[in-house]
Amino acid sequence: MSFIKHTEEENIISICESQSTYEKWRQLIQEKCDFDIDHLSIYELTLSEISGTIMSLGPLNQSSGRLLPSSGSSFVVLKQKDEDVMTALDILCLNQCEKTYDENSSEFQNFRIKTEEEFYRGGKVKWWNFYFCDKDKEKPFVKRDKYENVKKMIRSRLRDSNNMCVLLNLFHNPGCGGTTLAMHVMWDLRQEFRCAVLKDNALPKKEVAIQVRMLMKLESEKPYPVLLLVDDSKETETPRDLVNWIHKAGVEDSLNINVDDTQNCKVVILNCVRSHSPKEQYRQFNPTQSQYITASLTLEEQKEFEKKLKELKETHEKPENFYSFMIMKSNFDKQYIDDLARNTLENFDFSTKAAQLFAFLALLNTYVAESEISLSLCEDFFGMKMIRWQEESVLDRMKPYSNLLIMDTVEEWGGYKGIRILHHSIASACLEELERSCYLKISDIAAAILHCDLFFSAGVVKHRLMLSVQQMLIERQRKKDGDEREPFSPLINTIHSQQGRQTVQEIFAKASSRFVTSASIPQALARYLYINERDFPEALKWAEKAKNIKENPYTFDTIGQVHKSNLKTNINREKQETSHNPEDLDTNIKIADNAIRAFKRAQELANTQDEPDEEAAEVESEDYPRKSYNVYGYVGVLEIAFLVFEILSRLPFFDESDPQKKKYFQSFFKRVIPITRVYKTDNELNNRYVEIIKEREPFLLSLKTEVKETFELLDFYFTYIKGNNSEFDSKNRWTVCGHFKKYLTLFCTAPEEKKKERQSNPNLNLKIDIEEKRQLLEE
DSSP states (O other): OHHHHTSOGGGOOEEESOHHHHHHHHHHHHHHHOOOOGGGEEESSOHHHHHHHHHHTSOTTSOOOEEEEEGGGEEEEEOHHHHHHOTTEEEEOTTTTTTSSOTTSHHHHHHHHHHHHHHHHTOOOOHHHHHHHHHOTTSOOOOOTTHHHHHHHHHHHHHHOOSSEEEEEEEEOTTSSHHHHHHHHHHHTTTTSEEEEESOTTSOHHHHHHHHHHHHHTTOSSOOOEEEEEEEESOSHHHHHHHHHHHHHHHHHGGGSOGGGGGGOOEEEEEEEEOSSHHHHHHTSOGGGEEEEOSOOOHHHHHHHHHHHHHHHHHSSOGGGOHHHHHHHTTSOHHHHHHHHHHHTTTOOTTSHHHHHHHHHHHHHHHSTTOOEEHHHHHHHHTOOSSOOOTHHHHHHTTTSGGGEEEEEEGGGTSEEEEEESOHHHHHHHHHHHHHHHOOOHHHHHHHHHTOGGGGSSOHHHHHHHHHHHHHHHOOOBOTTSSOBOSSOHHHHHHHHHHOHHHHHHHHHHHHHHSTTOSHHHHHHHHHIIIIIOOHHHHHHHHHHHHHHOOSHHHHHHHHHHHHHHHHHHHHHHHHOSSOOHHHHHHHHHHHHHHHHHHHHHHHHHHHOSSOOHHIIIIIOOSSOGGGGGTHHHHHHHHHHHHHHHHHHTSTTSOTTSHHHHHHHHHHHTTSSOGGGSOOOOSHHHHHHHHHHHHTHHHHHHHHHHHHHHHHHHHHHHHHTTTSOOHHHHHHHHHHHHHHHHHHHHHOOSHHHHHHHHHHOGGGOHHHHHHHHHHHHHO
8 A cells, every 4th residue: 555655647557357346355455545436447357358459469579479359348368379279260360360461561562463463363362452452442342232231231130140150151153252351251250259260171070169158258258249151152051060060169168158248159150151042042042041052243342343454454463364354354254254354264175184183173162062183193294394393383384274274272281282273264275175176075084084094093282182083973962942053063953954864874883983982973874874864774783882982861861762762663654554464563562671670760760870981971962951860760651651552552452542442441451351351353364463462461560550650750750840840851751641631531431530640640630631621711
């Protein structure tokens, strides 16, 4: 106290982390010294927050460390040891890019020109691009039309949502600036959130969630909201897994968080979803949690790009050669892009190494987003000597095509350098030009890649190329109107339409010999053969090969699908025939038995598989979201069972349209009478039918019990997912409800019996309820 009495009070600042301790200290000073220290006090901030705030006030030329926002408009320092732990996150700091260079130096000016040129040519956007524009307010970064919408969406969900973690989707066409828009918004919100980009979408979601929670609480007693960018996503399902893990991590932390801090205890995930129909996908989601942008500029955006071109002409040489920028400035004008491809590919000669490599890149970059071929692999392809070559040497070898190429650093694979075509639309236009003027079909290019031994030898960067080739062959786009996917990849669809089955099968067969441990290639060929060609024996051969490589729900489901399609085809054919062959019945029951075995095995594996492996999640699924495999085996069993019921109900002595014969049908399946006692006309045809049914009696009689038990399981499942089901689950339910309606018609005669079954399965009455309401309205 004597120190305070003999010192000017205005020269002393009191710092206290605890408000309660501060109040006691303040009262003591008031009583002893008759002085209120409130206006000279700092409290409710940690020492880390105070230290970070003071460091942020340092001289312009002095590094203050990497800063993050914290409570009470303070800052904390992101220490290197903490950043090294959060390996999954590329963290954006408040003072990102600051005090790195002497900004008056020629070195900085050259760096700026090179970085801007790289971006406007077609390179990935960097935080530097936004920093440069912030520094030069007269030359702002071009804002897309949806910039404010995305910003407002993020802020409103932070303010209004009661959930700890919120998932927001930004759907965008490839190459239209979706990622750039998301990063631009993130840059401008870095004071309101602790911002980070997920480096690799394949990282374990539990580990990512732990690191996100660490970022939220870093160096601060009070949590601070986090904005996480998930880029290059093809789905909305996978980020939901991350949301769940963040919720789990939050629940574990909740005991240590004050009720007053829950508003800040939030994570907003901005999920950039690449889509060929962004507007249609956007319409399927809650508009308060989604936005979209397309490859089409508004008039205002076009004016901004015109203005930016004039600015670039002041500082850069030949900005007209910044092709990605010029494509956007032209509003993605197809004629401009086609002319660019035509002029570049004049005198194209596929026999040269440069032309071959360019064609490979055109194919990969058209069909696989963010694909490239590593610089080292390109050097090997050209047979360059094992000495230190300059990076430009490969691009020199690629002339005259190098003006359409760019070198990227692939961070998530160890930071190697890769070469790709500047823009997705340029790659696509080049493929079209090669076919038009050089008569080079995409199947020729695909075959050439698959026959190149160099690309399939061991090595990390080669492994990434192999994944891209595999993805090109099997990855299917979502349909515009829902969760389901197209039957085949765009590449396979194109080859099929141009050249047909033989070429498709040759491509798949060669790919299967290259990807010997991958079940997805033979599985995709099996799907092609049974869907497009109705060649069920050959389809089954490839489906079995896939299963032998890897037994999982997806490979067994494909086997079941082959059998189901075979059975449906047989039924439709037999309906058209005037004469009937009992051997068809025997064949169909065998097919049905095999199908049910496959679907049951798929369901067993789905029940025991907690987390599907990454490959299965990405490429081996059928048309269904991963979580729908929880029940899809059951649905497959139901579908086959009702196909069998349909087949038997058309037999002369089980004819469903005849009430008496329908009773025989019911009595047989209820095990009241054996097949030998069913009344029928005594003839050779009926006797053979009876022989076949008797041989298959154990399988056939098990069907009704199986169906009843499956309905009970699915009724429980639809209760469980109520209010949280996907579009596919809704379709699943609609299918199951249709079968339940048919079940009541087939096996329940008395009204009381129907009523009892309906009460036992309340979630399966959807179709029946709709029909009853329609009848009431008609009355």
